[in-house]
Amino acid sequence: MKKLFRATALWGACLWAMGSSPALAQTLPEQHDLKILTYNIRHGQGLDGRTDYVRIGSILKKSGADVVAVQEVDSVTNRSGGQDVLRRVADEALMYPVFARSMSFDGGAYGVGLLAKEKPLSVKRVPLPGAEEPRVLLVAEFRDYCVACTHLSLTPADQWASVPILKQVAAAYDKPFFLAGDWNAQPTDSTLKLIQRDFKLLNNTKKLTFPADKPDQTIDYVALWRPTARRVVARGSRVISEEKASDHRPVEVTVRFLQPNENVFYAPPYLQNPGNGGVTVMCQTRVIAHTWVEYGTDTLHLQRAQTLVGGQAACHDIEHKIRLNGLQDGQTYYYRVCAREIADYQSYSKTFGDTVRSRFYRFKLPAADQTDFKVMVMNDLHLVSRDEEAMARIAREEKPDFICFNGDCLPEPSTREEAMYNINRLAKRFDGAQVPLFFIRGNHEIRNAYSAGMPSLFDYPGGHSYGAFSWGDTRFVILDCGEDKPDDHWVYYGLNDFRGFREEQLAFLQQEFKEKAFRRASRRVLLCHIPLWGNEDKYNPCQDMWGGALKRAPFDVELSAHTHRFVYHPAGTIGNPFPVCVGGGPGAATYMLLQKQGKKLHLTVKNLQGEVLRQVDL
Numbered sequence: 001m002k003k004l005f006r007a008t009a010l011w012g013a014c015l016w017a018m019g020s021s022p023a024l025a026q027t028l029p030e031q032h033d034l035k036i037l038t039y040n041i042r043h044g045q046g047l048d049g050r051t052d053y054v055r056i057g058s059i060l061k062k063s064g065a066d067v068v069a070v071q072e073v074d075s076v077t078n079r080s081g082g083q084d085v086l087r088r089v090a091d092e093a094l095m096y097p098v099f100a101r102s103m104s105f106d107g108g109a110y111g112v113g114l115l116a117k118e119k120p121l122s123v124k125r126v127p128l129p130g131a132e133e134p135r136v137l138l139v140a141e142f143r144d145y146c147v148a149c150t151h152l153s154l155t156p157a158d159q160w161a162s163v164p165i166l167k168q169v170a171a172a173y174d175k176p177f178f179l180a181g182d183w184n185a186q187p188t189d190s191t192l193k194l195i196q197r198d199f200k201l202l203n204n205t206k207k208l209t210f211p212a213d214k215p216d217q218t219i220d221y222v223a224l225w226r227p228t229a230r231r232v233v234a235r236g237s238r239v240i241s242e243e244k245a246s247d248h249r250p251v252e253v254t255v256r257f258l259q260p261n262e263n264v265f266y267a268p269p270y271l272q273n274p275g276n277g278g279v280t281v282m283c284q285t286r287v288i289a290h291t292w293v294e295y296g297t298d299t300l301h302l303q304r305a306q307t308l309v310g311g312q313a314a315c316h317d318i319e320h321k322i323r324l325n326g327l328q329d330g331q332t333y334y335y336r337v338c339a340r341e342i343a344d345y346q347s348y349s350k351t352f353g354d355t356v357r358s359r360f361y362r363f364k365l366p367a368a369d370q371t372d373f374k375v376m377v378m379n380d381l382h383l384v385s386r387d388e389e390a391m392a393r394i395a396r397e398e399k400p401d402f403i404c405f406n407g408d409c410l411p412e413p414s415t416r417e418e419a420m421y422n423i424n425r426l427a428k429r430f431d432g433a434q435v436p437l438f439f440i441r442g443n444h445e446i447r448n449a450y451s452a453g454m455p456s457l458f459d460y461p462g463g464h465s466y467g468a469f470s471w472g473d474t475r476f477v478i479l480d481c482g483e484d485k486p487d488d489h490w491v492y493y494g495l496n497d498f499r500g501f502r503e504e505q506l507a508f509l510q511q512e513f514k515e516k517a518f519r520r521a522s523r524r525v526l527l528c529h530i531p532l533w534g535n536e537d538k539y540n541p542c543q544d545m546w547g548g549a550l551k552r553a554p555f556d557v558e559l560s561a562h563t564h565r566f567v568y569h570p571a572g573t574i575g576n577p578f579p580v581c582v583g584g585g586p587g588a589a590t591y592m593l594l595q596k597q598g599k600k601l602h603l604t605v606k607n608l609q610g611e612v613l614r615q616v617d618l
Contacts, residue, residue, distance in 0.1 A: 037252045403430055
């Protein structure tokens with residue numbers, strides 16, 4: 001066991017030294033929500049007569065608000081016992097405080113404050129009219145937005161005179177500008193009508209806020225400056241049922257910022273499962289989105305395809321799998337992926353972002369009787385960036401019709417984000433938007449926490465990690481060998497049953513050999529990660545279970561991997577009924593080019609230095 005751990009650690013260190021690509025630590029979907037709360041705290045004195053700053057702070061902390069606008073705040077007054085009230089509340093709420101003095105009071109100051117989970121980039125304090133007492137506007141600027149707090153005068157004339165100042169301040173910022181506070185005006189008052197010409201109210205004005213014990217008025221608000229509102233979506237509001245801590249109730253709103261259009265797509269799309277008159281376009285978005293594909297034989301006359309689940313558009317996740325059916329073999333098609341972010345999805349209302357479109361890509365499916373093709377097969381890349389880049393350069397030169405990654409190219413995914421990052425890195429490097437990719441599962445793809453989730457990011461022929469497809473008149477059969485140790489090995493913790501999985505594939509093989517596509521194919525190629533013959537491990541359950549059926553099957557070649565050592569076994573040399581070619585691995589990486597011209601099938605194996613290791617006519 002100690003030897004196993006040492007070997008694993010050494011292998012990981014080697015991969016790091018060779019330049020393996022780290023997975024992105026990124027949580028998806030990206031949902032930039034902001035929760036803003038406004039609360040007139042009456043200098044901390046509740047309707048029960050208690051002055052309790054900890055109680056106020058606890059309410060704010062429990063709310064989970066990102067920014068809090070606070071009115072009627074004392075600062076080192078005699079009434080507060082010389083305490084910095086906003087600081088006391090902030091310490092309890094675990095937030096950063098900013099205070100704005102509206103006037104001197106009782107040996108200290110009195111005004112408004114803002115509390116935030118992050119420190120503002122800048123702060124501005126602007127005097128406002130107030131006949132009965134001075135008023136102030138406090139503005140805190142953050143990276144993506146601004147929040148302003150004010151407590152408007154009791155007199156309508158002062159309120160009206162304040163509105164142009166509010167507008168002037170808001171107009172100075174080129175980011176969403178939120179205005180919150182106690183405005184001493186009800187929804188039907190002229191002040192509110194004036195404010196709403198340029199500010200959009202975000203809280204439900206039918207939810208009463210004052211007095212706290214038996215509210216009969218709404219005078220507390222959160223609003224958004226309309227010129228900056230286009231990419232902000234209101235997701236809900238509430239009045240918190242707090243009856244004692246102050247004479248007002250806290251008002252909370254939640255908004256979501258739409259992603260910039262250029263951030264909606266996670267990466268370019270990639271093509272999967274070509275055949276049977278169709279191909280699957282796969283992509284992921286950074287946000288929940290409704291996606292569809294526009295495609296046609298030119299870029300002007302386009303059809304539209306989307307994925308439906310029981311008659312509904314599938315738009316509940318960031319993974320998108322869209323099948324294009326009814327395609328003509330041998331015809332070049334152009335396509336682009338379109339998406340609309342879904343910022344809010346309710347039973348009777350939905351809010352979308354802009355429609356974002358990818359560039360146009362193109363592909364062509366082979367004709368059923370097509371005889372010529374070129375496929376590039378590589379294996380055991382193990383995230384080694386240097387090898388991936390070299391293989392990608394070769395692929396650009398060779399221009400294969402499709403590419404097969406024959407296992408251990410996407411090893412040990414721990415999270416969906418990591419799996420997405422690694423898949424899309426390969427897809428982008430190998431032009432997967434225009435060249436169909438086949439990801440064959442190796443034993444390392446089976447390991448780690450997200451290994452059972454990663455298949456959702458592919459579209460396999462037949463819907464399994466094993467299957468068969470035709471490229472022209474040639475039949476390709478893919479087998480999934482599973483793990484390289486017995487199911488009862490301690491490292492699997494009783495979570496594997498690959499014996500049953502291999503039995504399932506034996507039944508698939510027996511049925512496949514009866515299929516017209518297999519029987520009538522001019523050539524047949526077997527792809528699997530672990531060699532069925534030539535496996536250097538003592539444990540070889542696949543040969544034991546499948547060997548009898550395969551010995552009678554007319555395959556022209558088996559292309560395998562796993563051992564990290566290139567070797568070619570002509571038919572019959574190790575009991576193999578057909579030739580077996582095993583690709584090399586890190587440190588001795590190889591790639592295979594399988595090319596068919598007419599009736600001739602030719603295999604070339606090269607290393608990354610361009611040296612030919614084997615050429616054979618099959």
